[in-house]
Amino acid sequence: MVEPILTRAVGVEGGHLLSSYLERGGYQGLKKALSMTPDSIIDEVKRSGLRGRGGAGFPCGLKWSFVPKDHPKPKYVVCNADEGEPGTFKDKVILECDPHMLLEGMAIACLSIGAEAGYIYVRGEFVRAIKILEKAVREARRDGYLGRNVMGSGKKIDIFVHSGAGAYICGEETGLLESLAGHRGHPRLKPPFPAVVGAFDSPTILNNVETLACVPHIITRGADWFTSIGPNPKNTGTKLFAVSGHVRKPGVYELPMGYNLKDLIEKVCGGIPDGRSIKAVIPGGSSAPPLKPEEIDVSLDFDTLAAMGTMLGSGAVIVVDDSVCMVKLTQRITRFYAHESCGQCSPCREGTHWLDLIMKRIEEGNGREGDLELILDICQGMMGTTICVLSDACAMPVKAFVEKYRDEFEAHISRGRCPMRGTHG
Ligand SMILES: Cc1cc2nc3c(=O)[nH]c(=O)nc-3n(C[C@H](O)[C@H](O)[C@H](O)COP(=O)(O)O)c2cc1C
Ligand code: SF4
Secondary structure, eight states, X not given: OOOOSSSTTTTOTTTTSHHHHHHTTTTXXXXXXXXXXXHHHHHHHHHHTOBOTTTTOOBHHHHHHTSOTTOSSOOEEEEXXXXXSTTOOSHHHHHHHOHHHHHHHHHHHHHHHTOSEEEEEEOTTOHHHHHHHHHHHHHHXXXXXXXXXXXXXXXXXXXXXXXXXXXXXXXXXXXXXXXHTTSOOOOOOSSSOTTTSOGGGSOEEEEEHHHHHHHHHHHHHOHHHHHTSSSBTTBOSEEEXXXXXXXXXXXXXXXXXXXXXXXXXXXXXXXXXXXXXXXXXXXXXXXXXXXXXXXXXXXXXXXXXXXXXXXXXXXXXXXXXXXXXXXXXXXXXXXXXXXXXXSOSHXXXXXXXXXXXXXXXHHTTOOOTTHHHHHHHHHXXXXXXXXXXXXXXXXXXXXXXXXXXXXXXXXXXXXXXXXXXXXXX
C-alpha cells in the first residue's frame, strides 16, 4: 500500500494549523518553485502526468500551459471547492484537515502563470471548512507564505476564500466563474475556455481541490516520484475515493490511481453488510453509469472506466446492495438533475424535467407501455446538445440504469407496482 500523501494530516491533532504543516515539510514546494521559471514549473507538472481530479481527468500541466503569457489583463488561479456531486465528499477532507497543502498548491499555480491572486470557491454549506480555510489564509499571510513578499522573494500572491451560492451548477467551471463575479451561476458557451477568458474575463487556471493539493508534492519530490505511483502510466499518483452506500466501512480512502474496485469494496471497505450482495456500483458519482456485479473487477482509473462506458469522475464510489429498487434509485437521480438544471438549454431544462416526471410515474405504479422507449429517446436528445454537460450527466446514468436493469423497470410497469415492495425503504 502506498504512503498517505494527501491524507497525512487526517487524525492528527491540530494538523490543519501552519505549525503542524511546517513540521510535515510544508511550503518546501513553494520555496523550490520560487527558484524555478514559470515554464519549468509547468513542465514538471506536465511530466508528472497529473490529471484533474474534479471529474474529467484533463491533464493539469497542459491546462496551465494554455494560459497566454503576454496577456494585458491580470491572471488568476481559482480552486473549485464546490463539491456538489451526490456521493462526493473527498475535497472536504483536504479543506478541513490540510488547508495549507491547498494554499501551497495554489501559490505554486500562481507562480506558474504569473498570477497575484487566487480564489477558493467553497461550497456554502461547508461552514467548518470555510472557517478553517480563512484561518489558514490568515496564518500564511502572517508568516509570509502569502502576501506582498512571499517567502522573502519580492513576489506578491494572495488568496481569498469565497463562499459558494448553493447550487450544483456553480461547480461547473464557467458557472462557478460567473457566480464568483457576483452573477447568476449560468455556464458559458466554450470556447473561449477559462485559460483565456476566466475569472473577471481574465486568463485563469481553474482546478479541483485535490488536483491543486497534489502540486506541492510533485514540485518537492519530483515528477518521476509521482509517475511511479500506480500501475498505469497514464493515470499517475494517488486518488481519494469517497465510498458510500452498502459497505461495512464507508469513508474517504487514499489509494494509488488504478486500484481495483472489487478490492476497494471487499478488502478496504470490509464488504457488504447483513449478508446481502451487490446489485450495482456507481464508480464516479451520480453522473456515472453503474457497473453490474460481474463488471467490478476493474481498475479505478480514467481510461479503463471510460472504455467500459462509465467514468471515474470525482472518485465517488456508491455501492448499492440487492435490497434497493433500481427504479426508485434512478428517480432520485432524475429528481436531483431536474432540480439543478439552470434552465438555459431546452434539451436539459425540458429533458431533465420529463425524465423525472416519467420516472416518477413508473415508480408510483402508473408507468405506461412505451415509457422506456420514451426515456431512452429523451436521453438521446439530451446528450451533446447543450452549453454544459449537466444534461449528459443526467442522461448517461438514466440510460444505463434502464438498459442494464430493464427487467426491473418492465416489471414496475406491467405489475403497476414495485416488484420488491416490502423489501426496500
Ligand atoms: C454540473 C457540474 C458540476 C461540477 N461540479 C464540480 C465540483 O463541485 N467540483 C469540481 O472540482 N469540479 C466540478 N465540475 C467539473 C468542473 O467543471 C471542472 O472541470 C473542474 O473543476 C476542473 O478541475 P480539474 O481539471 O482539476 O479536474 C462540475 C462539472 C459539472 C458539469
Ligand atoms: S446543460 Fe443544463 S445546466 Fe448546463 S447550461 Fe444548459 S440548462 Fe444549464
